[in-house]
Amino acid sequence: MSDRITSWHAAPSKPRYTPPAGAVDAHCHVFGPMAQFPFSGKAKYLPEDAGPEQLFALRDHLGFDRNVIVQASCHGTDNAATLDAIARSNGKARGVAVVDPAIGKAELQKLHDGGIRGIRFNFLKRLVDDAPKDKFLEVARHLPQGWHVVIYFEADILEELRPFMTAIPVPLVIDHMGRPDVSQGTDGRDMRAFRALLETRDDIWFKATCPDRLDSSGDPWNDFARSVAPLVADYPDRCLWGTDWPHPNMQDAIPDDGHLVDMIPRIAPTADLQRRMLVENPARLYWADKGT
Numbered sequence: 001m002s003d004r005i006t007s008w009h010a011a012p013s014k015p016r017y018t019p020p021a022g023a024v025d026a027h028c029h030v031f032g033p034m035a036q037f038p039f040s041g042k043a044k045y046l047p048e049d050a051g052p053e054q055l056f057a058l059r060d061h062l063g064f065d066r067n068v069i070v071q072a073s074c075h076g077t078d079n080a081a082t083l084d085a086i087a088r089s090n091g092k093a094r095g096v097a098v099v100d101p102a103i104g105k106a107e108l109q110k111l112h113d114g115g116i117r118g119i120r121f122n123f124l125k126r127l128v129d130d131a132p133k134d135k136f137l138e139v140a141r142h143l144p145q146g147w148h149v150v151i152y153f154e155a156d157i158l159e160e161l162r163p164f165m166t167a168i169p170v171p172l173v174i175d176h177m178g179r180p181d182v183s184q185g186t187d188g189r190d191m192r193a194f195r196a197l198l199e200t201r202d203d204i205w206f207k208a209t210c211p212d213r214l215d216s217s218g219d220p221w222n223d224f225a226r227s228v229a230p231l232v233a234d235y236p237d238r239c240l241w242g243t244d245w246p247h248p249n250m251q252d253a254i255p256d257d258g259h260l261v262d263m264i265p266r267i268a269p270t271a272d273l274q275r276r277m278l279v280e281n282p283a284r285l286y287w288a289d290k291g292t
């Protein structure tokens with residue numbers, strides 16, 4: 001087991017910022033536990049266990065109320081670990097699944113009953129072997145009512161993906177804003193291209209997440225704050241926020257989750273923006289059946 005990776009902080013600090021009541025960490029994952037939920041044979045990384053108890057303890061420590069658990073690539077298309085975590089959350093978690101595109105209606109309904117509200121298409125070559133757009137589109141056309149598609153890609157393929165994204169008939173949520181180079185600033189090429197994408201449809205949402213992945217200047221991630229704050233201000237009803245715990249593949253630059261939470265008032269400086277990004281927007285996407 002010596003090859004298994006730990007990518008999360010052992011003792012994250014308590015954030016100075018206190019999230020509002022009902023705040024949602026809308027991008028996090030669970031790993032295993034492996035004995036119960038083995039990793040996929042195609043996994044590109046083999047993490048230590050990071051199960052629901054750890055996730056919910058972190059949620060409470062950081063001052064959040066709920067989680068959206070996104071199926072990580074190391075579990076492939078077997079969503080059992082994600083569903084188990086949701087089932088253990090006492091209604092405080094919903095999820096995003098990764099599915100075999102050939103999945104049938106009955107199986108999708110089972111996922112819905114287990115708290116899944118979207119599916120994720122991952123286009124990162126270092127994480128998945130293939131990303132068949134035609135099959136992805138087919139399954140996107142048959143999702144249960146109220147579901148959306150989460151897409152993960154890097155800035156250099158945004159243009160190539162535009163026709164595909166245009167064809168998706170449900171709302172889109174873009175992971176980590178399509179990974180712009182934040183050192184270019186808010187008017188840089190990547191942010192301009194991302195804004196152009198947001199202008200094509202009013203049902204494209206984004207996660208204002210992952211300063212640790214996107215800002216190589218390191219904590220306190222000033223380039224990220226400078227580049228992302230104007231985006232949140234201009235699209236206050238389309239942004240989500242999440243920790244990205246347990247930070248897959250970040251073992252060489254593990255972020256302190258308390259510091260990640262302290263980024264929130266820097267990109268969403270007013271109580272109104274914070275309430276929309278942390279409470280109202282995720283409630284619309286993930287708890288629509290319960291009201292906000």
Ligand SMILES: O=C(O)/C=C(\CC(=O)C(=O)O)C(=O)O
Nearest residue numbers: 071072073074127244248249
């Ligand atoms: O967790 C993230 O959002 C980002 C990841 C991991 C991932 O997406 C996955 O394993 O599915 C990454 O860039 O390595």
